[in-house]
Amino acid sequence: MAANPGNKIRNAKLVLLGDVGTGKSSLVLRFVKGQFVEFQESTIGAAFFSQTLAVNDETVKFEIWDTAGQERYHSLAPMYYRGAAAAIVVYDITNAASFTRAKKWVQELQAQGNPNTIMALAGNKADMVEARQVPAEEAKTYAQENGLFFMETSAKTAINVNDVFHEIAKRLLQGQQAQDTPAGMVLNQRPAERMVSSSSCCS
């Protein structure tokens, strides 16, 4: 649904974390540009994107940091998750080690991050069920026990990709109503847009 002109735009910093090759960049590319590439290059450092999403008559402008999964960039991660309103921790359903890594990211966020950060767990590559190593039920239980919401996604087929961002936007807006100044969000008064702006840099 398109937002009304003159509605509020809420800026929200969002970070993607997860093991190398789990599909973080691919999820962002799918969400921001509606595209998928089979041979997505590994991220160096981090890449920045922005995308707006309308929920009812309100608009969230996501400022997205897509971090590099390679271990050598681990020490940079706090720069990106600090002050984030939301985090998507990504694993690959065909790679059990990436689920173990995802749990470590959750632990780190819980220990170092902002307690108000909305956390999503995305089991990506859901189109590859024949190679599944992580049962959906196991991830769902883990997410419930740790205060995350969980979805299996596919950047390739687009299944649940917009839904993850939409659910985050909804929760951010609900949180906004409950709290006057939630961390990581800035309130602006600007004309409404629906998924209209996108940009990237720094990859």
Ligand SMILES: Nc1nc2c(ncn2[C@@H]2O[C@H](COP(=O)(O)OP(=O)(O)OP(=O)(O)O)[C@@H](O)[C@H]2O)c(=O)[nH]1
């Ligand atoms: N089949 C399938 N392949 C995917 C999916 N998402 C990503 N890939 C592929 O997985 C590989 C890695 O994807 P990336 O998006 O680069 O993964 P990343 O997590 O950003 O990797 P780093 O930047 O190295 O941390 C690429 O070859 C993608 O085409 C998916 O949903 N399904």
